[in-house]
Amino acid sequence: MSRFRNILFFVLVFLLQLIITDYLHLGSWVMVSLLPFLILLIPLQRREHIVLLSAFGLGLLLDLLSGGVLGLNAFAAVMTAGPRKFLYRILVNRDRQDKTEIPLLRDIGWVKYFKYLLSLTAIFLAAYILLDCVSVRPVGFILAKFTASTLVSTALGLLMALSFQNRS
Amino acid sequence: MNNRSGLPSTLTAIILFLVLAALSILLVVENGVVQRYRILGAVRNMQAWCWTRTSNIAHYFNYRTENERLSAENRQLHERLSRYEAAARQLDSVSVRIEPDFSYIGANVVKNTVDQQHNHLVLDRGREDGVEPGMGVVAPQGVVGIVGAVSSHYAYVFSILGAGQSVSAKLSRSGAFGPMTWPGIEPDRMLLSEIPVHIQDAPGDTVLTSGYSTIYPPDIPLGLVIETKVSKGSSQELSVQLFEEFRTLHHVYIVKNNHKAEIEALYEQVP
Numbered sequence: 001m002s003r004f005r006n007i008l009f010f011v012l013v014f015l016l017q018l019i020i021t022d023y024l025h026l027g028s029w030v031m032v033s034l035l036p037f038l039i040l041l042i043p044l045q046r047r048e049h050i051v052l053l054s055a056f057g058l059g060l061l062l063d064l065l066s067g068g069v070l071g072l073n074a075f076a077a078v079m080t081a082g083p084r085k086f087l088y089r090i091l092v093n094r095d096r097q098d099k100t101e102i103p104l105l106r107d108i109g110w111v112k113y114f115k116y117l118l119s120l121t122a123i124f125l126a127a128y129i130l131l132d133c134v135s136v137r138p139v140g141f142i143l144a145k146f147t148a149s150t151l152v153s154t155a156l157g158l159l160m161a162l163s164f165q166n167r168s
Numbered sequence: 169m170n171n172r173s174g175l176p177s178t179l180t181a182i183i184l185f186l187v188l189a190a191l192s193i194l195l196v197v198e199n200g201v202v203q204r205y206r207i208l209g210a211v212r213n214m215q216a217w218c219w220t221r222t223s224n225i226a227h228y229f230n231y232r233t234e235n236e237r238l239s240a241e242n243r244q245l246h247e248r249l250s251r252y253e254a255a256a257r258q259l260d261s262v263s264v265r266i267e268p269d270f271s272y273i274g275a276n277v278v279k280n281t282v283d284q285q286h287n288h289l290v291l292d293r294g295r296e297d298g299v300e301p302g303m304g305v306v307a308p309q310g311v312v313g314i315v316g317a318v319s320s321h322y323a324y325v326f327s328i329l330g331a332g333q334s335v336s337a338k339l340s341r342s343g344a345f346g347p348m349t350w351p352g353i354e355p356d357r358m359l360l361s362e363i364p365v366h367i368q369d370a371p372g373d374t375v376l377t378s379g380y381s382t383i384y385p386p387d388i389p390l391g392l393v394i395e396t397k398v399s400k401g402s403s404q405e406l407s408v409q410l411f412e413e414f415r416t417l418h419h420v421y422i423v424k425n426n427h428k429a430e431i432e433a434l435y436e437q438v439p
Contacts, residue, residue: 023222025283025415028353048181056188063195065215067279067324069286071195078188131196132285136331137352 006041006102009164013038014058021066029141030148033128035059035073036120037157039080041164043101044088055081069132076128080120091115105158105165113161114154121154122146216290216322219278234418241308270385273297273422275305275323282355282414287327289313293422294321304383304423310390310412311335312420314383323422329355329414337390337408338378342367345378348390348408355414358391360406361399370396375408382428 017034024032039055046054059077063070092103092112105113125146133142275297279290293299295318305312305325313327328335329350337360338345346362360375370393379386395407425431 022219022279025281028283028285028355031284048177049184052181052184052188056192059192060195067288067290068281068284069196070198071192075189075192075196078185078192082185131193133331133352137285141353 010038010041013041013160014062017062018065021062021068026152029145030152031125031128031145032149032156033073033076033121033124033153034157034160035062035077036080036124036153037117037160039077039084039124040117040120040157041102042081042084044085044103045101048085051081051084052078072128072132075131076124079127080124083123084120087116087119091119105161114158117157117161118150118154121157122150125149125153216278216292216319219290220276220292233416237308238419244308269426271424271426273299273424275299275420275422277417277420278322280414280417281327282329285331285352287329287355288316289325289327289417289420291323291325291420291422292321294318294323296320298424299323299422300424302383304425305420306384306388306423307412307417307420310410311377311384311388312412312414312417315422327414328358335384335390336378336380337375339363339367339370339393339406340374340376341369342373345380346403348375356410358408358410360393360408361403363404363406365398365402365404367404370404370406375406382425382431383423385423 013034017038020032020034026032035058038058039051042051042054055077056074059074060071062073066073088103092108092115103113103116108116129142129146129149133145273293275291275293277289278292279288281287281289289305289312291299291305299315299318301315301317303315305315311328313325313330313333315323316326317324326333331350331352334347334349336345337348339360344363344367346360348358348360350358363370373393375390375393377384377386377388377390389411391408391410391412393406394409397405397407399405
């Protein structure tokens with residue numbers, strides 16, 4: 001039942017991301033992405049190649065359904081999924097025997113959770129914005145967009161994490 | 169034992185990571201709009217149905233403004249028509265080409281993005297309405313983009329508000345022309361570049377389509393020059409305030425160049 005709920009929550013967050021992409025227009029300076037949070041939700045015990053393929057599929061599906069440039073979200077998702085476990089170990093738990101399935105706010109605490117989600121979001125947005133804007137937009141614009149987008153996306157990710165915790 | 173089995177697994181993960189990253193970059197470079205339309209098929213039609221409904225709701229609350237805009241456009245078209253009729257009466261003894269250079273297909277915008285680096289639109293006209301990839305899309309107060317892909321009833325349009333897109337434009341007073349591109353920040357500002365430095369009366373001038381392409385008709389007003397800047401010492405870069413409000417775009421026209429095939433055949437003859 002809990003697993004079914006997790007899957008349902010995952011699907012709902014993905015649909016929310018689709019709605020955000022299609023209907024929430026915050027201007028050229030901010031992009032909101034919940035994909036880093038969705039990548040965080042993939043259970044930690046999954047094998048690396050499953051995580052990478054899942055992230056790639058998730059990004060590609062969003063690219064296909066949102067009508068944007070095909071491959072942008074897929075690239076950023078792969079870049080985020082790659083170092084995910086490494087980041088978890090250095091930012092959250094150095095114990096390699098950790099059996100946590102999905103990191104929850106109440107289990108690892110606000111500060112560690114925030115650092116972990118912020119890192120994933122920053123990697124995702126750096127990859128996305130660089131691939132989208134590099135060599136065609138000024139550096140100042142890229143940096144401002146990256147900063148604003150990381151802050152907004154991390155805040156929304158934390159809200160989702162709170163909601164997920166209450167359901168678990 | 170764990171270490172021995174862990175090494176190939178890590179190596180596989182690294183290789184897979186690199187392959188997926190490379191594949192994604194390849195997809196970005198290709199930007200396969202046409203492939204996407206083939207892959208999605210029914211899903212895209214269902215999405216377009218949803219976009220049409222939500223777009224209708226949004227425009228329901230904008231009817232008064234939309235009516236005023238259409239009324240103004242109608243008046244301008246009547247004025248132009250009467251000028252042409254007067255000119256035609258004077259030219260009745262001269263051979264006049266009957267077939268127009270461009271024909272137009274009216275369409276409604278069902279999806280429109282303005283805040284991404286590669287913006288796009290979806291229109292409610294498709295292959296069955298005579299729309300083909302490569303056709304231009306214009307609005308009453310400017311150009312909108314180029315059709316990238318079509319399904320039976322919908323068209324995907326690359327917006328001019330996108331990295332890599334450009335429109336050939338000219339200044340109305342001097343006739344100096346150059347490519348107009350979007351710098352990627354405000355949806356109502358574009359940059360007209362390669363204007364010679366000796367053109368000093370650009371500020372306040374109207375920017376029009378040059379007509380030096382087979383995509384857009386000439387002399388469509390695009391915007392006003394609000395700022396000039398010398399670029400690389402040899403030419404000017406002009407900041408243009410667009411007339412068209414992309415955020416509220418609803419009615420557009422898909423443009424078909426009736427002589428495109430003839431012009432392209434001419435190019436093919438050139439060795």
